[in-house]
Amino acid sequence: MVIEHLIPTVLEQRITTGSAHYAWRRLLARYGEQPPGPAPRGMRVLPPPQVWRMIPSWEWHRAGVDRARATPILRACHRAARLEEAAAMALPDAMARLQLIRSSVARRGVAG
Known part of the structure; x- marks a missing residue:
């Protein structure tokens, strides 16, 4: 986990x-x-x-x-469920997922 x-x-x-x-x-x-x-x-x-x-x-x-x-x-x-999904992905897909998570935080105006 x-x-x-x-x-x-x-x-x-x-x-x-x-x-x-x-x-x-x-x-x-x-x-x-x-x-x-x-x-x-x-x-x-x-x-x-x-x-x-x-x-x-x-x-x-x-x-x-x-x-x-x-x-x-x-x-x-x-975002625990999304992080768990990323852990099971191939590295390039996991990196893309993690960057999307960070981007969604930044768009909402939360420093991240």
Whole structure:
């Protein structure tokens, strides 16, 4: 799943590893889902993109995630299905798809 790799990668940008891990743990503890079956106490799995999109701005801030990192995560979650499709395409087709996604964001006036 593209989002599973994208979110922690974005969280790790321009900050220390410890700060990124704190943000990841805090957001997962608050919004992550209980894994199916028996699991260690407190273990959480990545919530679906719809849940990430509903996280209020103050929760991102409390987790130490600035707007410059939260915004691309939210954009990616909004287009998660398209990103998944692109991951299964041949490279030239995937690149074309990704450029279309970025173009559609720019046309709506959202910096991207």
